[in-house]
Amino acid sequence: MSASLLPPLNALRAFEATAxxxxxxxxxxxLHVTHGAVSRQLKLLEDHLGLALFQRAGRGLxxxxxxxxxxxxxxxxxxxxxxxxxxxxxxxxxxxxVLGCSGSVLARWMIxxxxxxxxxxxxxxxxxxxLDGSFSETQATLDAVLLLAQGPxxxxxxxxELAPERVGVVVAPSHPAAHxxxxxxxxxxLQETLLHTxxxxxxxxxxxxxxxxxxxxLQLGTGFxxxxxxxxxxxxxxxxxxxxxxxxxxDLAAGRxxxxxxxxxxxxxxxxxxxxxxxxxxxxxxxxxxxxxxR
Numbered sequence: 001m002s003a004s005l006l007p008p009l010n011a012l013r014a015f016e017a018t019a020x021x022x023x024x025x026x027x028x029x030x031l032h033v034t035h036g037a038v039s040r041q042l043k044l045l046e047d048h049l050g051l052a053l054f055q056r057a058g059r060g061l062x063x064x065x066x067x068x069x070x071x072x073x074x075x076x077x078x079x080x081x082x083x084x085x086x087x088x089x090x091x092x093x094x095x096x097x098v099l100g101c102s103g104s105v106l107a108r109w110m111i112x113x114x115x116x117x118x119x120x121x122x123x124x125x126x127x128x129x130x131l132d133g134s135f136s137e138t139q140a141t142l143d144a145v146l147l148l149a150q151g152p153x154x155x156x157x158x159x160x161e162l163a164p165e166r167v168g169v170v171v172a173p174s175h176p177a178a179h180x181x182x183x184x185x186x187x188x189x190l191q192e193t194l195l196h197t198x199x200x201x202x203x204x205x206x207x208x209x210x211x212x213x214x215x216x217x218l219q220l221g222t223g224f225x226x227x228x229x230x231x232x233x234x235x236x237x238x239x240x241x242x243x244x245x246x247x248x249x250x251d252l253a254a255g256r257x258x259x260x261x262x263x264x265x266x267x268x269x270x271x272x273x274x275x276x277x278x279x280x281x282x283x284x285x286x287x288x289x290x291x292x293x294x295r
Contacts, residue, residue, distance in 0.1 A: 014041035
């Protein structure tokens with residue numbers, strides 16, 4: 001239809017409101033104009049079309065056949081315009097998904113898998129932030145965080161459990177105790193000086209209790225600020241360490257480390273968590289991928 005054939009927009013808006021609300025007075029209130037202003041717009045529209053759109057029905061108005069057709073068209077048109085404006089004003093999803101995790105998880109687990117992640121989710125652009133701790137205010141500013149944590153989960157977060165956390169003792173084959181530890185019960189570890197990390201101070205005591213050992217009898221030696229450094233020291237043959245299974249899986253497969261007693265569940269989980277808010281399909285897709293990798 002040529003633009004010259006279109007009635008004035010204000011007249012169409014007055015007509016649509018009158019038809020939808022069933023009266024000129026209610027349309028005037030909805031449009032925040034006077035009764036007379038709506039009446040003038042209706043007359044202008046009828047004159048423009050050369051058709052009667054309403055007929056009197058007592059004190060009210062009733063649509064004519066032409067009015068009914070025009071109401072349906074106006075309703076669809078204005079509804080479509082409102083939906084479009086709403087979509088235009090909605091904040092666009094950030095082209096980059098900003099994710100947080102510990103530096104150790106980033107270096108030992110995520111970075112080696114980035115090529116596989118990029119192949120699986122080619123449309124997702126990631127930026128990684130190395131952060132320690134769990135469910136902190138700083139992490140709440142990110143799109144999501146990959147954590148090793150234990151419930152109950154705090155309010156304000158949507159938490160997806162990806163896989164149970166499993167930890168175990170690992171030691172380099174070059175370490176003097178490596179061969180002996182393979183053939184003795186876990187209590188033999190009480191005679192060894194253990195590497196530990198200040199980022200997970202409860203790891204060794206929890207392991208000891210799980211194996212019916214007194215944590216007070218553990219002999220803690222060199223400590224490291226981060227788990228990444230602890231595991232590098234273990235690979236270098238400096239002593240037994242304790243670690244989550246996925247972070248040492250490649251070292252075990254390559255023979256750089258051995259796990260004399262395997263790995264056991266801690267009660268914690270690998271989780272992908274995000275602050276409460278609108279659904280982000282990219283985070284859900286990443287969670288599906290990570291869960292598959294951890295299996």
